Amino acid sequence: MDLNIVFMGTPEFAVPSLDMLIAEGYNVVGVVTQPDKPQGRKKVLTPTPVKAAAERHGLPVFQPVKLRDPESVARLAKWKPDLIVTAAFGQILPKAVLDMPVRGCVNVHGSLLPKYRGGAPIQRSIINGESVTGVTLMFMAEGLDTGDMISRVEVPITDEDTSGTMFVKLSDAGSKLLQAEMPRLIAGETTAVPQDEAEASYARNLTREDEKIDWNRTSRELYNQIRGLVPFSGAFTMWDEQVFKVWAAANPNQIGASETGAKGQAEPGTVLQLNASGIEVQTGDGSLWLTEVQPAGKKAMKAADFGRGGTLKPGTVLR
Known part of the structure; x- marks a missing residue:
């Protein structure tokens, strides 16, 4: 049965699922994506990754x-x-769209529902220190990611993963999950189970406040925060009343106690030392080594290279 399929998606996360549908020969009659947006310092109007993929396949885009x-x-x-x-x-x-297709609307969601419903499930799973996440294929309902679940797959989060690496892993897992279920969806033979509302949690979209580093938190919490914001916005702190971005830090679990600051030794946010390892900053329970930073008005760089410039001194307090 050659059913008409409409695909809706916007970021790179969605592209493998669209590519799979085309590769498998399904009848994708059109693609819906977000409007083009200005990108970069020159604000060049740029198509979404899904639009670019749709145009490669010669598909109409709305x-x-x-x-x-x-x-x-x-x-x-x-x-x-x-x-x-x-x-x-x-x-x-x-509702008018949800009720439109006879086989329903299905969504490839980047979490193990009912946990992390909402717009930033991948980032928040890392920020919250989860060791496993996954993808859920679900029927869509009027609520926010509340529909019945068709299937799920777990994907581990390693200590070195960032949101960027997890987006790639989960988008690939999502396309495979969709691929496995498509024959049943086309035939109208898919089974689904309701979500347990008692287990539900929400992953609201990230704000500027989520990017701000609070040095009173533990080294591990800050490490997770930085990983969860890379490569999109990065985390930031304030130095000399200007934004000082942090793009990478060393895993505190892999640093010996002799290499870190002791709790209470200095005010949280204090720069303890700068050397070939990067920039060591006091946290609420020890210290964190920053390994990639971006001073205001400059490009991102290795923290060790920045430290050699001598503009940031030990004893400086980052706010």
């Missing part, structure tokens, strides 16, 4: 500002979708 607008719903309906597949689309589907 980029509504608001999918819930009646005009957008009407345009989508012209594709006569039998199944809608979404992956990190970035807009909530209105």
Whole structure:
């Protein structure tokens, strides 16, 4: 049965799922993605990764500002979708769209639902120090990631993973999960189970406040925070009343006690030393070695290289 499939997605996370549908010969009649946005210092209008992928495949693309607008719903309906597949689309589907396809709307979500519903599940799983996450394939409902679950797969988070590496791992896992279920979705033979609301948690979108380093926290918490913000925004602290970004730190679990500051030895945020290992900063329970930083107005660089410049001195307190 050659059903009409509409794919909805925006970031690189969604591209493997779209590529898989095309490679497997499914009848993707159109792609919906977010509008192009200005990127970089020159604010060049840039297509989303999903739009770029759709154009490579010669697929028609629709980029509504608001999918819930009646005009957008009407345009989508012209594709006569039998199944809608979404992956990190970035807009909530209105009931008119959810009710449109006979085989329903399914979503590739980057967490083990019902945990980490919402827009930033991958980043927050790392920030919160989780050792495992995964992907859930689910039917979509009117609530935020509340629909019945079709299947799930677990993916470990290593100590060296960042949001960037986990996006790649989970997008690949998601495409494989979708690939395995597609024959049943097409045939209308998919089974699903409700989510346990008692286990639900939410991963709200990240804000500027989530990027701010609080040096009173533990070294491990700060390490997780930095990893969870890379490669997108990075974490930041304030030095000399200017933003001082942190893009990487050494794993505190791999540093011996003799190499770290002792709790109470200095005020949290105090620069303890600068050497070939980077910049050591006092935390709430010891210290953290910063290994890649970005001073205001400059490019990101190795902390050891920055330290050799001599502008940041031991005893300086980062806020």
